[in-house]
Amino acid sequence: MADRFRITLAQLNPTMGDLAGNAAKARDAWATGKAAGADMVAFPEMFITGYNTQDLAMKPAFHRAAMDEVDRLAQDCADGPAIGIGGPYVEDGKLYNAYFILQGGKVAHRVLKHHLPNETVFDEVRIFDSGSISGPYVVNGLRIGSPICEDAWYEDVAETLAETGAEILLIPNGSPYFRNKLEVRQNLMVARVVETDLPLVYLNLAGGQDDQVFDGGTFALNPGGDLALQMPLFDEDIAHIDLLRGDDSWRIEQGPKAHIPGDMEQDYRAMVIALRDYCGKTGFGKVLLGLSGGIDSAIVATIAVDALGAENVRCVMLPSEYTSQGSLDDAKDLAENLGCRYDYVPITESRDAVTNTLAPLFEGRGEDITEENIQSRLRGLLLMALSNKFGEMLLTTGNKSEVAVGYATIYGDMNGGYNPIKDMYKTRVFDCCRWRNDNHRDWMQGPAGEVIPVSIIEKPPSAELRPDQKDEDSLPPYEVLDAILMLLVDAEASVEDCVRAGFDRDTVKRIEHLLYISEYKRFQSAPGTRLSPRAFWLDRRYPIVNRWRDQSGA
Structure with missing residues (x-):
């Protein structure tokens, strides 16, 4: 023997x-x-x-x-x-x-x-x-x-x-x-x-x-x-x-004993591989995305370049009158740093046409979130038109915090075939951007160095759909929001658990409400890289129609 x-x-x-x-x-x-x-x-x-x-x-x-x-x-x-x-x-x-x-x-x-x-x-x-x-x-x-x-x-x-x-x-x-x-x-x-x-x-x-x-x-x-x-x-x-x-x-x-990288590198590598294989195995050679000058589209663009190469990534800035000069500059700088194509497609004329078309029906009613969502949906329409015309898959860029509470426009900025950061909370997106600026690996097709402008990382997040808008006008600070979501979503914690952890009950109840009423959006959202055991899609499956709310400790 x-x-x-x-x-x-x-x-x-x-x-x-x-x-x-x-x-x-x-x-x-x-x-x-x-x-x-x-x-x-x-x-x-x-x-x-x-x-x-x-x-x-x-x-x-x-x-x-x-x-x-x-x-x-x-x-x-x-x-x-x-x-x-x-x-x-x-x-x-x-x-x-x-x-x-x-x-x-x-x-x-x-x-x-x-x-x-x-x-x-x-x-x-x-x-x-x-x-x-x-x-x-x-x-x-x-x-x-x-x-x-x-x-x-x-x-x-x-x-x-x-x-x-x-x-x-x-x-x-x-x-x-x-x-x-x-x-x-x-x-x-x-x-x-x-x-x-x-x-x-x-x-x-x-x-x-x-x-x-x-x-x-x-x-x-x-x-x-x-x-x-x-x-x-x-x-x-x-x-x-x-x-x-x-x-x-x-x-x-x-x-041999291979080196095991830290968890941020593992997350980033997972997002790169997920996008590369999703495109490669479905037959898409190129991708495009709307580049807002914000942090989410910045990290998605960087992931796309690292996954597919700069020559296969199109970044599109679609400004309105609410888009700041800082966002315009940051978006262009990012695209230039990455070496990918950058297109500038203003939405003002399109928005005026839609506004004029709807004016007789909206007469007597003031502006509200409707007009904000029209901007987002126009951007989604234009990006999908580019996707159809050039055969480039549209990437969507909502982080897990936004996906959780519905801070995204269905048929607008949620349009797309894949979302690399769907399971990454906003606070971790900031950390991920810093990590990528400080690290480069041979499996990345993008350039080394500070590819994401520091100004993108440091400025307050904003959807820029109305004058002087900030995310924190509608949501708690992301450090608070993410900590509550990690309890409600990842730990399946009760409202009372969150209160015992030090969070305001009214804030927790509001986040719980947003989480449940946004289920229909997630049901129609693009797939995205799974980074946790409680990712939205197959890990966490909730009914769309759901009147139950947690009354623990009330």
């Missing part, structure tokens, strides 16, 4: 639904593993389809095509290392999230996911059937247990595998990013290692899919919990690990 076993770990970025393309990636990685003398080449969860498939996996034509692709992959890769790859599997009318072991030109073994996640962005109980807990499979004499993703978050699957003879745990994952997620994963996997006394490999996907970013970060642990390998966060990567047999167990030889 051999005393060494090599596994090639393929931390790669599949494209949802591109079965042939994902299989081609698998063949290339398999060839790399074969050349390196691997015994097995391992891929993450649901790699053949991409992940998170949502209801697509339930479509018979789709899951049959995916299984056929796995069979072809097995036949094409018969002469060389075994393959472990995730995909859907149907048996006796039941649909499973499966991990296929390919050897000798066929599917030699299947592992079926037992624990189906049914929280945050996952609805697997709705989509898949729960598989039975099975024992290990054998590749070149090594008994391998493969709990699939969620199965490794519980004790029972890993313990059963250890009790039935597994010598290593190889865990395929489709684990999406949220802030500090790697630490959560590593703590859980250390627990599995301590419980089983087995070496463990945690293999994760990379790349963006809709709102989710799979951040890679594959790692390996030896008995006792010692880190043997750390692959990079976010990057596609292929690594080889060697297991060595000792007197009575296996250990993983020490491998």
Whole structure:
């Protein structure tokens, strides 16, 4: 029996639904593993389809095509290392999230996911059937247990595998990013290692899919919990690990340990990758956005340039009589700093035409938010016209604070196909801008240095839809607003919890009211990068019609 076993770990970025393309990636990685003398080449969860498939996996034509692709992959890769790859599997009318072991030109073994996640962005109980807990499979004499993703978050699957003879745990994952997620994963996997006394490999996907970013970060642990390998966060990567047999167990030889960046860099990288992959996988090569001279559009423009390159980003200033000279200067300076196209499209004539058209109907009524929203919707109309004419996807730029309380105009500044900062609160947007000015990485396509003018960061936020308007005319200071929202949204706290935390009850009740009445706007809003476990869309799902209000402590 051999005393060494090599596994090639393929931390790669599949494209949802591109079965042939994902299989081609698998063949290339398999060839790399074969050349390196691997015994097995391992891929993450649901790699053949991409992940998170949502209801697509339930479509018979789709899951049959995916299984056929796995069979072809097995036949094409018969002469060389075994393959472990995730995909859907149907048996006796039941649909499973499966991990296929390919050897000798066929599917030699299947592992079926037992624990189906049914929280945050996952609805697997709705989509898949729960598989039975099975024992290990054998590749070149090594008994391998493969709990699939969620199965490794519980004790029972890993313990059963250890009790039935597994010598290593190889865990395929489709684990999406949220802030500090790697630490959560590593703590859980250390627990599995301590419980089983087995070496463990945690293999994760990379790349963006809709709102989710799979951040890679594959790692390996030896008995006792010692880190043997750390692959990079976010990057596609292929690594080889060697297991060595000792007197009575296996250990993983020490491998490279990638640097783990801080949480602000991780958030920024997630937003860049999410936008790059959303555009690349949907076929949009170019984007545009309205550049207001404010901080939100500034960071979105910077993310877009870092993701796609300046030549693929169009910034459009659409001023009215309320647009300050400072905003005009700041917007132009930002576009020049980034090196992207800058267009100047005043809305005054368009606004006058709409105002004159509506004047007979509005006669006798004073100006109010209607006239403010007309400006925003004109900007949305013009930006969508540019999007249609030039085939550039429109980006929307509302931060999580604004999205939460509806401080945005539906069919106006909410127009767009993607929102990179949808899950980033306003106070963190300020911090993110400062971080980007101070830091540059090789994965950024934009220039280094202070690309966002300091004047944009330092001036009071304003929608500039009426004279001398400031955000704080309508909302509490963002430091207060964000702290309340973090309680109400991210912590699902009660009004009384917020009051106990030191916030004024009337202010909390007003924010709660705005949060609930804005649900219809969020229902129609563009997807955006998920940075937290309580992002608006799949993480937090509330009814649009909702008369309930929290009366705790009243």
